[in-house]
Amino acid sequence: MTDQERVIKDVIAFTERKEEERMLDGVKSYINRIKRQRDNLKIELKKYKSDEKIDELNKEIEDLKANSLFIFSEDEKKEEIKFKKEHRDCNSNIYYYFKGTEVGVAAGLKCSKCGLITDITDYSRW
Structure with missing residues (x-):
């Protein structure tokens, strides 16, 4: 193998590694975005469940007041x-x-x- 062929082979290997690293960085970035989205949805779901539970308990209180003598x-x-x-x-x-x-x-x-x-x-x- 000549020096020129070796250089071309090394350049191709280097380019392939850079492309793999770029693709891997893209996947990591996507995973991090998904994780942030998951965390935000967890927070929103907690709020939703809390509001739903509060509304349910308020309704129960109103029912008790309406249907109780004392x-x-x-x-x-x-x-x-x-x-x-x-x-x-x-x-x-x-x-x-x-x-x-x-x-x-x-x-x-x-x-x-x-x-x-x-x-x-x-x-x-x-």
């Missing part, structure tokens, strides 16, 4: 649980009562066996 506050719920635990041994029914006043609605509980009546109204909500 909604206990956290304090009233704690008092209800406490009353039920104290009267578990009575093995009887617990009656709920609601009394309208000029200011708000009072809530209470009554044990059907021992007759104990307890006002559980959370007056801080008035």
